[in-house]
Amino acid sequence: MRLHISTGSPLPAxxxxxxxxxxxxxxxxxxxxxxxxxxxxxRQFTERQAKYILLDLYRQACNDFTxxxxxxxxxxxxxxxxxxxxxREKALRTALYLALSVxxxxxxxxxxxxxxxxxxx
Numbered sequence: 001m002r003l004h005i006s007t008g009s010p011l012p013a014x015x016x017x018x019x020x021x022x023x024x025x026x027x028x029x030x031x032x033x034x035x036x037x038x039x040x041x042x043r044q045f046t047e048r049q050a051k052y053i054l055l056d057l058y059r060q061a062c063n064d065f066t067x068x069x070x071x072x073x074x075x076x077x078x079x080x081x082x083x084x085x086x087x088r089e090k091a092l093r094t095a096l097y098l099a100l101s102v103x104x105x106x107x108x109x110x111x112x113x114x115x116x117x118x119x120x121x
Contacts, residue, residue, distance in 0.1 A: 058092040065089040 068085040077083070 054092070054096055058089075058096055061085070061089040061092045 065085040065088070068082050072079050072082050077086070
């Protein structure tokens with residue numbers, strides 16, 4: 001008995017091209033979905049870290065400002081140390097308020113991280 005093996009394609013060329021294109025499109029879609037999920041996860045992590053870093057910086061600025069006020073008092077508010085501490089505290093407070101206003105309109109906004117922002121003046 002002889003076995004005859006055909007060297008030709010079992011599918012028409014159009015069908016092979018269609019299946020190859022479909023396979024490539026599916027692979028590309030899967031890769032994009034994985035990339036998008038990873039990018040979204042990294043973005044959320046980065047935003048969360050940025051919020052807490054900003055909050056820590058603000059707390060430190062408040063502490064510095066309180067120390068400067070204790071040393072120089074409110075009457076000596078023209079000293080360079082007082083002005084610098086006050087400006088830094090104001091800038092960080094503004095940044096926190098800006099972050100709050102931006103993220104509050106984000107559809108994925110989670111207000112839970114703000115529950116300890118009662119320190120803000």
